[in-house]
Amino acid sequence: MVKSIEKSGEKYSSYLVDKNGKKLTPAYRDIGKFSNGLAEFVPFENHRGAIGMHGYLNKAGKIVIPPVYYGAGDFRDGITYVIYPVGKQYGLSYLDTLGKEIYKVPVTLFTRDFLIANATEAYVANHDCQEDFIWYVNGNLTTLCWNFGKYTEADIKKAKEPFRFYYKGKFGIIDKNLILRVPVALDDIDLIYKHSGRGLARVKYGDKFGYVSSKTGEIVIPFLYDDTQKPSLGRYWVKKDGKWGCINKKGETVIPFLYDYAGRFMDENRASVSLNGKFGHIDTTGKITTPIIYQSASYFKHGVAMIQLDNKYGYIDTSGKVITKEWFSEAAPFREDMVETERFGLFYEVLPNGSVKFKRISGYWKGGLILLGLVVLAIAPWRFVKRARQKNKD
Numbered sequence: 001m002v003k004s005i006e007k008s009g010e011k012y013s014s015y016l017v018d019k020n021g022k023k024l025t026p027a028y029r030d031i032g033k034f035s036n037g038l039a040e041f042v043p044f045e046n047h048r049g050a051i052g053m054h055g056y057l058n059k060a061g062k063i064v065i066p067p068v069y070y071g072a073g074d075f076r077d078g079i080t081y082v083i084y085p086v087g088k089q090y091g092l093s094y095l096d097t098l099g100k101e102i103y104k105v106p107v108t109l110f111t112r113d114f115l116i117a118n119a120t121e122a123y124v125a126n127h128d129c130q131e132d133f134i135w136y137v138n139g140n141l142t143t144l145c146w147n148f149g150k151y152t153e154a155d156i157k158k159a160k161e162p163f164r165f166y167y168k169g170k171f172g173i174i175d176k177n178l179i180l181r182v183p184v185a186l187d188d189i190d191l192i193y194k195h196s197g198r199g200l201a202r203v204k205y206g207d208k209f210g211y212v213s214s215k216t217g218e219i220v221i222p223f224l225y226d227d228t229q230k231p232s233l234g235r236y237w238v239k240k241d242g243k244w245g246c247i248n249k250k251g252e253t254v255i256p257f258l259y260d261y262a263g264r265f266m267d268e269n270r271a272s273v274s275l276n277g278k279f280g281h282i283d284t285t286g287k288i289t290t291p292i293i294y295q296s297a298s299y300f301k302h303g304v305a306m307i308q309l310d311n312k313y314g315y316i317d318t319s320g321k322v323i324t325k326e327w328f329s330e331a332a333p334f335r336e337d338m339v340e341t342e343r344f345g346l347f348y349e350v351l352p353n354g355s356v357k358f359k360r361i362s363g364y365w366k367g368g369l370i371l372l373g374l375v376v377l378a379i380a381p382w383r384f385v386k387r388a389r390q391k392n393k394d
Contacts, residue, residue: 001031001039014041016061024061032129034059036075036097040129043067054082054131056099065099071131073145079177081145083133089114090133092144094179103179107144109222110185110205113137114144140168142184153178162217164189171203173217181217198231200249209238211251221251233265233284244273246286255286268300268318281305281320290320298333302352306333313341315354323354 004027005012013027016039025031025041029052032040038056046053046067055067070090071083079094079102091114092105107114119133120141134141148156156163162175165184172184188204189212195202200211200220208223227239235246235254245257261274270281270289280292281300290297295308304315304323313331315324330342334352340359341348349357 001033016057016059025057030128031057033074035080036078038064038075038080038097040072040074040080041067042129042131052131054129056080064097065095071133071145073130076178079179081180083131083144085116088116090116090119090144092180092183103181105144105180105183106219107183109210109219110183112206113185114183138169142167142170144180144183146172146174146180146184148178161214164191173212175217182212182219195228195230198234198236198249200231200236202228211236220249221247229262229264232271233269235265235271235284237262237264237271246284254284255282263299266299266301268303270300270305270318272297272299272305279307289318290316301334302337304334304352304354306331306339315350317354324350324356325354326356 001014002017003012003014014029014031015023015027016025016031017023028041028043030042038058040054041057042052042054045051046055052070053067054069054072055063056065056072057063069082069084073081075097078097081092081094084091084093086108089107091107094102096102114135118135120135132143132145134143136142156174156178157176159176162173162181164171164173167184169187170184171182171186171189172180173182173186173189174180182203186203186205190196190202193201196211196214199214201214203210203212203219203223205223207226209225209228210219210223211221212218213220225238225240226242229237231237234248236248237244237246240257243257244259244262245253246255248254259273259275260277261272261279263272265271265284269283271283272279273282273292275292278292279294279297280288281290281297283289290305290307293309295311296306297308298306300318303318307314307316307322309327312327312329314322314327315331317323326343326348328341328343328348331350332339332341337352339350341350341356346361347359349359351357
């Protein structure tokens with residue numbers, strides 16, 4: 001590539017020439033270095049009359065990828081990035097050497113970022129090659145396309161999962177091929193999988209939650225939800241507009257957004273739910289398996305769940321049938337193969353089959369019996385004295 005510069009030095013033309021100096025291209029504004037057999041170039045005007053657009057040509061000077069992009073980079077391992085307008089934002093895509101789009105970064109999901117109106121023109125390369133766009137976020141510079149040092153690149157390429165990285169309060173995700181799967185705009189990533197699982201990781205943008213694929217790093221479920229729970233039995237409880245419902249791994253709604261509260265799906269394919277202040281259970285299809293009529297309803301364990309009605313506690317099986325004859329003033333959900341309950345200060349052992357066995361008396365009963373014994377002991381001598389005196393009189 002050679003450049004012809006006017007005396008003023010303010011204007012120049014770029015050409016691709018062969019080893020004999022023969023021009024292979026018309027005059028372009030700029031031509032970059034070759035990588036993977038292609039070089040970025042910027043014509044004075046493209047075929048639509050637009051100025052400062054970017055494309056790629058081969059070593060014969062033939063245009064392989066038309067100049068229709070606002071920014072572009074060098075090819076690496078047969079892949080390059082390009083920048084272009086998408087509505088009010090700049091978008092970022094990755095192309096192969098034929099110009100086929102490999103991946104489009106979902107910038108449109110990040111509605112408050114990468115706005116064209118907020119791009120800093122001082123950092124644009126004067127419509128030459130290696131064009132890039134910079135934004136200020138909380139007083140810090142950020143960009144759509146990221147380059148890393150060789151040591152970080154090595155870490156990215158050997159990572160088992162897409163690489164999560166952090167910059168000035170924001171997170172991004174890039175894969176081992178150095179393709180940015182999620183731009184640096186996330187406010188949180190569940191790195192310890194406290195709220196994630198089953199192949200999806202929870203992410204946050206603003207005050208909304210979505211999910212990315214743990215395998216590819218791509219956004220699978222957009223930022224629609226106010227809250228989430230750790231998934232169980234293939235279901236993801238998510239909260240929208242103040243109500244809980246369930247989605248699957250594809251983001252499809254499988255249980256309508258109806259419930260004020262929802263517990264995780266546990267044993268016996270059941271979850272505790274609340275509607276209008278009452279509790280019951282549903283299965284993973286959304287079918288009500290325990291009538292929603294109770295003050296509270298616990299998770300199932302060993303086929304049994306604790307329920308509360310009229311301030312007393314009992315136990316039900318998976319069909320919703322109450323299996324204990326007695327109701328208790330104090331109780332707890334099953335954790336082991338038995339649970340301890342209380343009724344009138346007496347403690348009982350309840351088994352998963354509903355059988356109840358007396359176990360012990362409470363401390364209050366013990367104290368009362370001790371007090372009663374003391375009273376008896378205190379009264380008994382006086383009765384003996386009284387009887388003795390009466391006998392003497394007789």
